[in-house]
Amino acid sequence: MNRREFLRYALWAGSGALLSIGTRGWAARITESLAANRRLIVVFMRGAVDGLNVVVPYADEHYYQARPSIAIPKSGQEGGVRDLDGYFGLHPALAPILPLWQNHTLAFVHASGSPDPNRSHFEAQAYMETGAPGDSTVSSGWMNRLLGALPGAHTPTEALSLGNALPLILTGANPVSNLPLGRNAGHAMPMDRSRVAQAYAALYQGDTPVAQAFHQGLQARGELMGDLQQEMVNSANGAPNAIGFANDTQRLANLMQRDASIRLAFLSVGGWDTHVGEGAVEGQLANHLQALAQGLATLSQGLGNLYQDSVILVMSEFGRTMRENGNAGTDHGHGNVMWLLGGQVNGGKVYGEWPGLADSQLYENRDLAVTTDFRQVISSVLSRHLRLPDTGLAKVFPDGLGATVNLSAMLKA
Amino acid sequence: MAAVITASKHRLWLSVLVAVVLCILSAAASASTDAQALHVLNRLAFGPAPGDVQRVASVGVEQYIQQQLHPDSISLPAELRQQLEALDTLQLSPTQLFDAYGPKRDADGAKLTPADRKALRQHAKVILQQAIEARLLRAIQSPRQLQEVMTAFWFNHFNVFAGKGLDYLWIGSYEATAIRPYALGHFHDLLMATAESPAMLFYLDNWLNTQPGAPRAKGRFQGINENYAREVMELHTLGVNGGYTQNDVTTLAHILTGWGLCPPRGIFSRPGGFCFDPQRHDSDSQVFLGSTIAGGGQQEIQQALDLLAYSPITARHLSYELTQYFVADDPPPALVDRLTHTWMQSDGDITAVLEELFESPEFWSAKYRGNKFKTPYEYVISMARASGLHMTKVQAQSKILAGMLARLGMPLYACATPDGYKNIQEVWLNPDAMMMRLSFAAFMGSGNTRLDTGDMDAHTRVTQLLDTLPGLLTATQLASINSQPQALRAGLILGSPQFQYR
Numbered sequence: 001m002n003r004r005e006f007l008r009y010a011l012w013a014g015s016g017a018l019l020s021i022g023t024r025g026w027a028a029r030i031t032e033s034l035a036a037n038r039r040l041i042v043v044f045m046r047g048a049v050d051g052l053n054v055v056v057p058y059a060d061e062h063y064y065q066a067r068p069s070i071a072i073p074k075s076g077q078e079g080g081v082r083d084l085d086g087y088f089g090l091h092p093a094l095a096p097i098l099p100l101w102q103n104h105t106l107a108f109v110h111a112s113g114s115p116d117p118n119r120s121h122f123e124a125q126a127y128m129e130t131g132a133p134g135d136s137t138v139s140s141g142w143m144n145r146l147l148g149a150l151p152g153a154h155t156p157t158e159a160l161s162l163g164n165a166l167p168l169i170l171t172g173a174n175p176v177s178n179l180p181l182g183r184n185a186g187h188a189m190p191m192d193r194s195r196v197a198q199a200y201a202a203l204y205q206g207d208t209p210v211a212q213a214f215h216q217g218l219q220a221r222g223e224l225m226g227d228l229q230q231e232m233v234n235s236a237n238g239a240p241n242a243i244g245f246a247n248d249t250q251r252l253a254n255l256m257q258r259d260a261s262i263r264l265a266f267l268s269v270g271g272w273d274t275h276v277g278e279g280a281v282e283g284q285l286a287n288h289l290q291a292l293a294q295g296l297a298t299l300s301q302g303l304g305n306l307y308q309d310s311v312i313l314v315m316s317e318f319g320r321t322m323r324e325n326g327n328a329g330t331d332h333g334h335g336n337v338m339w340l341l342g343g344q345v346n347g348g349k350v351y352g353e354w355p356g357l358a359d360s361q362l363y364e365n366r367d368l369a370v371t372t373d374f375r376q377v378i379s380s381v382l383s384r385h386l387r388l389p390d391t392g393l394a395k396v397f398p399d400g401l402g403a404t405v406n407l408s409a410m411l412k413a
Numbered sequence: 414m415a416a417v418i419t420a421s422k423h424r425l426w427l428s429v430l431v432a433v434v435l436c437i438l439s440a441a442a443s444a445s446t447d448a449q450a451l452h453v454l455n456r457l458a459f460g461p462a463p464g465d466v467q468r469v470a471s472v473g474v475e476q477y478i479q480q481q482l483h484p485d486s487i488s489l490p491a492e493l494r495q496q497l498e499a500l501d502t503l504q505l506s507p508t509q510l511f512d513a514y515g516p517k518r519d520a521d522g523a524k525l526t527p528a529d530r531k532a533l534r535q536h537a538k539v540i541l542q543q544a545i546e547a548r549l550l551r552a553i554q555s556p557r558q559l560q561e562v563m564t565a566f567w568f569n570h571f572n573v574f575a576g577k578g579l580d581y582l583w584i585g586s587y588e589a590t591a592i593r594p595y596a597l598g599h600f601h602d603l604l605m606a607t608a609e610s611p612a613m614l615f616y617l618d619n620w621l622n623t624q625p626g627a628p629r630a631k632g633r634f635q636g637i638n639e640n641y642a643r644e645v646m647e648l649h650t651l652g653v654n655g656g657y658t659q660n661d662v663t664t665l666a667h668i669l670t671g672w673g674l675c676p677p678r679g680i681f682s683r684p685g686g687f688c689f690d691p692q693r694h695d696s697d698s699q700v701f702l703g704s705t706i707a708g709g710g711q712q713e714i715q716q717a718l719d720l721l722a723y724s725p726i727t728a729r730h731l732s733y734e735l736t737q738y739f740v741a742d743d744p745p746p747a748l749v750d751r752l753t754h755t756w757m758q759s760d761g762d763i764t765a766v767l768e769e770l771f772e773s774p775e776f777w778s779a780k781y782r783g784n785k786f787k788t789p790y791e792y793v794i795s796m797a798r799a800s801g802l803h804m805t806k807v808q809a810q811s812k813i814l815a816g817m818l819a820r821l822g823m824p825l826y827a828c829a830t831p832d833g834y835k836n837i838q839e840v841w842l843n844p845d846a847m848m849m850r851l852s853f854a855a856f857m858g859s860g861n862t863r864l865d866t867g868d869m870d871a872h873t874r875v876t877q878l879l880d881t882l883p884g885l886l887t888a889t890q891l892a893s894i895n896s897q898p899q900a901l902r903a904g905l906i907l908g909s910p911q912f913q914y915r
Contacts, residue, residue, distance in 0.1 A: 122832045165821070166822070191855070196904075209838070214851075275618055275638065327633050
């Protein structure tokens with residue numbers, strides 16, 4: 001344990017006083033050994049998915065009245081929802097993840113979302129990524145701050161983002177790594193040559209922001225390229241992957257299998273902004289949901305034993321209008337549904353308080369209301385699954401957690 | 414005799430001393446002139462090309478700024494003009510683009526097969542490709558650098574995404590007709606040009622925006638779509654905390670009903686592609702941002718957009734953005750105040766506001782010099798310029814540069830969200846990006862034949878780069894670079910910490 005780790009433990013244990021390390025350090029290590037295997041994967045659906053067509057309140061007539069052309073038929077009818085609990089049903093395109101519901105590792109929190117009324121994609125995404133809705137002064141991402149608050153050994157590969165650029169949710173003071181997707185992922189580049197890297201290193205001395213980024217980048221790049229080359233050798237022996245998103249999740253699963261240091265991962269998936277021609281049982285939304293479901297099913301299988309120790313959180317910036325618009329689509333709304341998958345989830349249940357869909361029950365007479373703040377959902381994952389103490393939670397969510405709701409049953413202890 | 418000799422010795426000493434002092438003074442003066450020239454080239458241009466610092470120093474920094482503020486005073490080199498004219502899709506109007514490259518039905522009026530549609534889409538890729546080539550050609554080689562800086566700035570401000578629906582048709586025409594001509598003009602004209610452009614009408618869905626129950630409310634034109642109404646206030650004019658309400662958004666959406674695209678090949682078709690359809694418009698009077706707007710059709714829209722364009726809240730929002738781009742990520746409030754004042758006094762004359770900005774003590778303050786972390790776009794373009802990249806193989810070179818931008822997370826014309834790309838360090842500086850940037854710097858500095866940086870030998874390349882960027886590196890860094898193999902040196906200069914900033 002180096003000095004920084006030591007300080008981290010002391011801080012983590014709720015005290016800045018180094019003397020208390022004797023007893024509290026012991027407690028910290030016990031919890032750490034349990035939590036060290038725990039992993040969190042966040043999948044962000046950018047563009048605001050229509051949650052009412054994902055987990056469909058098919059027992060509510062208001063739903064069918066408001067959506068003459070885009071509603072999903074009731075359970076039991078042709079192309080109908082797959083019943084979940086007699087009130088809610090799953091969009092039929094999500095059939096690939098139905099087995100996870102049946103084995104109780106898939107749950108939903110309906111009518112969840114941001115307390116902020118903003119209906120702009122990027123503002124709302126930014127607020128969900130900073131974890132500080134309505135507060136434009138917070139500029140780092142909550143997953144980045146989570147890294148700083150987690151106990152255990154830290155490496156730049158502890159948090160991994162898949163995608164072409166680093167997302168806000170992982171932006172901040174703690175080093176993270178980023179891998180592009182697709183064909184480019186495994187290409188060697190000049191910085192992979194040690195001669196080149198060393199020549200640059202001589203120019204990047206000191207502790208300026210660019211120098212820090214440089215050295216963290218060099219370290220992470222070295223580790224991940226090693227992992228990736230092995231992964232690509234392995235996967236070439238296997239069957240070809242499903243298209244699109246499933247390719248990405250397969251790669252993530254393989255990397256996490258190979259590299260135990262990856263504890264947090266993030267990826268995003270787009271195409272949910274269905275203003276026009278949303279479709280119902282088939283169509284635009286159905287196609288995207290199917291690809292997503294296949295990707296999540298691939299991920300859950302690909303993680304193997306790690307799935308038992310993982311939580312996969314699927315979220316989107318806001319929901320869409322309850323009533324369909326003039327273009328057989330839906331506009332920007334408010335409340336939505338969050339998804340949780342993984343061995344630590346008490347699944348097979350739709351959590352959250354259902355506000356109803358009557359006109360008077362809608363938010364601003366147009367959208368599903370938010371009864372569960374998204375920070376309540378995330379914070380229960382962080383505290384119960386990753387064992388983050390309250391002091392850590394305060395760092396991750398500096399503006400608090402919103403109105404308290406009881407979600408203690410949602411995760412295994 | 415001895416006294417005479419001593420006296421003349423003294424004179425000699427004195428004159429040597431004077432010469433030395435003068436020499437030091439003039440070296441210091443030229444270092445500070447170079448530094449000023451480098452500063453304006455970093456901010457008003459995409460960094461210096463070979464010879465630029467010396468040219469700006471000789472005409473004088475003030476004169477350079479004046480020329481850049483008035484791009485018509487600078488002629489485009491004949492070669493560049495010819496290269497731009499060869500990009501034929503950029504010479505077509507939106508309606509011509511739709512006719513030549515848009516979705517079609519076959520001669521019998523039946524829909525095309527998926528295979529035919531795919532072939533058509535493939536055929537239309539040339540539009541985006543040419544838009545990218547034109548943008549890179551101008552950014553790297555146009556002497557009207559400030560116009561290009563402002564074109565990129567305003568494009569991000571009024572962002573349109575080539576990947577949304579029909580916007581692949583109009584992306585190049587949008588920049589060429591709605592952005593660049595107004596980049597140093599009046600904000601009101603810029604706002605109107607974007608509001609009437611098919612690219613924006615399509616991107617933010619206003620072409621669909623229809624008063625329910627209006628005579629021509631049918632098919633896909635049946636309801637209110639408030640997407641543009643929201644973004645025009647939140648992003649284009651007032652800003653996110655601009656004091657408007659959801660009610661104002663809905664009201665503006667009603668005012669904007671019928672403001673859309675001409676029906677293809679219909680009797681209303683116009684080259685610009687923009688048409689107002691009174692038969693889909695809500696002509697009730699509205700109260701918008703506290704002002705009453707009497708019903709009556711297209712003039713309602715003009716009136717509402719005027720309110721937004723000339724609002725003091727818009728003036729402040731844009732003054733903040735300009736200061737953030739040209740001075741510091743965290744803009745000095747006093748300068749924002751002064752620019753807001755100038756903006757209001759000049760009715761949003763962008764040139765007047767920029768002139769004030771470039772003369773401000775904040776712009777010249779050592780505190781803010783070289784403190785803007787380059788976006789991937791600024792980094793790649795500035796590397797190309799400093800390397801003296803001559804765009805002789807436009808297609809191949811553009812492909813490489815556009816690929817770099819995509820890998821750095823800033824693909825051209827492909828920002829999906831309407832807020833455009835940010836220009837602050839927090840967004841772009843991260844470990845992975847540094848690895849990527851320096852790899853591209855090594856590639857660019859290696860004199861790679863694919864990029865065709867000319868047939869200079871490595872030694873000449875390094876010498877030219879150091880002349881192009883005087884005073885950029887410290888003596889320690891120079892020594893370190895000189896201890897490396899010749900082939901790596903240019904890449905090290907381009908990848909140095911200082912070159913990450915402008």
